[in-house]
Amino acid sequence: MKKINNAFLKNYTTYKLEGKLACIYFPENVKELADLILKLNEENKKYKILGNGSNLIISSSYNGVLIKLEKFDKLDIDGNLVTVGSGYMLPKLALMCANENLSGLEFASGIPATIGGAIYQNAGAYGEAMDKIIKSVTVLDDHGNIKVLNKEKLQLGYRDSILKHENLICLEVVLELKQDSYENIKCRMHNNLLNRKEKQPLEYPSAGSVFRNPPGYSAGKLIEDAGLKGFKVGDAMVSLKHANFIVNMGRASGDDVLKLIKIIQKKVKEKTGILFETEQEVLE
Template identity: 40%
Template sequence: MVNDHHTYEKLIAITSAKNVMVDEHLKDHTYTRLGGKADFYVTPETYEQVQEIVKLANEDNLPFTMLGNGSNLIVKDGGIRGIVLNLQQLAAITSDGTTIVAQSGARIIDVSRDALAKKLTGLEFACGIPGSVGGALFMNAGAYGGEIKDVLESTIVVDREGNLLTLSANDLDLEYRSSNIPENGYIVLEATFSLKDGEYDDIKAIMDDLTFKRESKQPLEYPSCGSVFKRPPGYFAGKLIQDSDLQGKQIGGAQVSLKHAGFIVNKDHASAEQYINLIHFVQKTVKEKFGVSLEREVKIIGEDMGE
């Protein structure tokens, strides 16, 4: 375990004691309510602090993990070593004309609501996406026919060396549920969205309709990571799982949702191991029955127990 007082002192010198938690339970910071502890859970307040923390991790050879708001993520039961960075305190949303600038820790759903208030159209699709702005760019989040690449103009990131970079949307290789952010080790600090003037009532009507569809079809009453699998070409993941008679299938406290087969819910104090085993079981069953490989949309990080 990376957990020495020397590292703690360096971290609080960069930010402050209230922003550095030791042995923090990560299940308290993920939508699945799964995961072991982080050695250091750090919530910086400025871009400069993020840069300094990245440089410290490099200098002291510390493991370093970026955590969004934990909506599309499974943390394993053994937790995460080293520094876990969360940008929840960087959550400002500002606008100028048809442009909205949102910091990484803001929820993309709140950015869509801000767009509505400013009578700007283009982000309606995001009104039900629970992730942060940083997470939305990381995976080019999308729903109901829209995606981040449609409206993103530029972003400010920190690279692996702690440098501040301004990149255009084209620099990120945004594709279906993917970007080059993870492979380049970028930490998103803010995003600039280019929208269009619209009518408040029209925008609100679309958002109300999408919210109704989401709430009526998705199992929001249980902890989950959202849609577990990417849409396979020519198919729908939920339909394949449903047609494999897997709805209600349970391993420990993890269950394939009875409401939407594309979701796996933490129904009864599941462990991350149970949740992940159920994902693998679903993939294996669908492959055997239909010959279709389901690719995970959700990201799995951390260590198994006993590692």
């Protein structure tokens, strides 16, 4: 199995973070993955599946290994049913489905996730999310067992799924989409992408929204009202365009991003009494 030691984090995180990772494994198939999980569990080694690294902040203290499922890239389209491997990229899938006149993934074209990461997080935008189109997910548990979970068993909620709570690895997903014309689908995708470009700092590396919106509030507005737009720790900066984004202006590390997050949480708490929860996941 391919394995990279001392991997540069900037190649594996959309934040393009400074620093290195001890090791990334690249299993070729389910058997290699299952054997690896069992071995790591036996050795009591910490591990995490790496999707596209678009929701991850990795600190210098993280001493686990990562496992990248880029070889899990099967795609099979049969009528309205799409079976796709967990390592497949979501924007590419949205395009492939549009080409087949299949609608349901228009919201996803600007989300730089893998399918596995999108299921784990129930990724969504514009009032849509993965839960609207999932039929079932094949997972591997940490004892090496394979199970097929239907939509109900996945406990999909706001940026949440059972994968987060039961250490399950997504192997493959079946989506159920609807027929529509290519023109209609492309038009919705185009409008969503324009909207993102206008509101989000896509010109800099980031990992999307940093904090969850507290009920009834916009996290970005609260950060802006706290006067934090443009505030920096090292090269990690609160975006001038959208205050709920932290952008990497050059050589930011995961530790810089984490320090900035703590400062934002403290300042907003002092001003409003609201404690922000991060939407991004921290590996430390």
